[in-house]
Amino acid sequence: MLWLWIVVGVAVVLAVVLTLGYNRLVRLRNEVETGWANIDVQLKRRADLIPNLVEAVRGYAAHERGVFDEVTKARAALQHAGTPGAAADANEGLTVALGRLFAVAEAYPDLKASENFLQLQEDLTDTEDKISAARRYYNSTVMHFNTAIQSIPWLLIAKPLGFRDKEFFSAQGDTALPQVSFSPAT
């Protein structure tokens, strides 16, 4: 009879460990999703600012059509990006295009001094700061999640259970990742 109890005991312990571990993975995955939602909100906000900005500059420099097209295209690319990596690339592309737009604006002191333009510029800077804050959080949740499903025993069973590695929000050629985790001194 003893061996039967041992088998039952082991099975119960195993079931408990597996349940707790599974719940932990689900929680970590939800955190990644929340983190992504935070970035997404800010990316949308950034994309929403673009049309007004383009209009403001167009009012002074209607002939700079090439630049406007480029910005509009970069914005569309950001709106249609499917994965975090693609979104990061598109976001980077938009930054480059906006750089050109602001270079055009440099030549028009009236535009640069206009209330509307200044406000848009400030909102844009604010959104960019928020994107980088949201990105730090998102990438740290991705790191925790990926580490969890890449370690034993989850390495073997995470895939069949539907847990896949998550993508970092980082543009190609970006070397700032992954960040260091600061373990507190006790």
Add this chain to the structure above:
Amino acid sequence: MTLQQQIRSNRFRSSIVVLGFALLLLVLAGLIGLVLDLSLGAVALAIALVYAIFALLRSRSMIAGMTHAQPLGEKELEPLRRLVENASIGAGLPVTPELRLVDDAAPNAFAAGLRPEKSYVGVTTGLLRTMPKRELEAVIAHEISHIRNRDTYLMTMATVFAGVIALIADIGFRSIAYGGRSRKAGGLVVVLAIVGFILAPYAALLLRMSLSRRREYLADAGAAEILNDPEAMALALRRLELDSTTIRYADASTAHLWVESPTDRVDSERRGVLALSSLFNTHPALADRIEALQEAGGFRLPEGIPAEQPFAAELGLM
């Protein structure tokens, strides 16, 4: 330890604290009941419960009152509010805590509130006049990480219960001192009870202080992680270390809330003589906290501190 583990371990600690305080409370009420009158013990317990519930409900505005933190107007200090927003996004908080201003020359900041959604961050005007943007951001991130780690919850609980213990011990002490004739038990029990009533508030204080010291290291590390910039936090602490203004409304009951201890700045000097006093510190020494950050981040701060334009200049406050 991941963040979620920290939060859970903090919740666990909170329940231990609550349990510990409840136990202490029962012992005190029991002592009153034993020495004097059973009904008096029950009355004391009832008073304690009512007081605790009232204090918890009112803790938000009570702390605001004690620290003199003023709520800000709709569009006031927008750039500062943005720093708070960015730090909470970086911390993954669902809502941005409210921002309040304390008109005080000493550079300091605190966080309060039972739940993250109802929390607020208070900064002194002195902090804005001392810190450049990068370091100010680190201090704000430190407070945000207190909120995220549920430290504010834990410490509010601890504060309220410490107050309750002090109240009950006081009731017990006075009833023995003035109600001499109605005493039931004699000699030894009375002496024990008196000793108990005298020591209980210190036990509560000790528990509270030891909790808050560990939290500071965690919040420093949290701030470093939120901004991915441990050097900013270390620089901010160094700048606080060099500053010697103390806060006007410093109060032992709110000392643990602030980023830097507002009251016990002389403690580090008298540690040699009275080593025990460090047990009652709410905060570890700033030098120790800087050291912990340097170790975790793998960097060394240069001697001295760079002179930079404080954020108040950007806000147009100077």
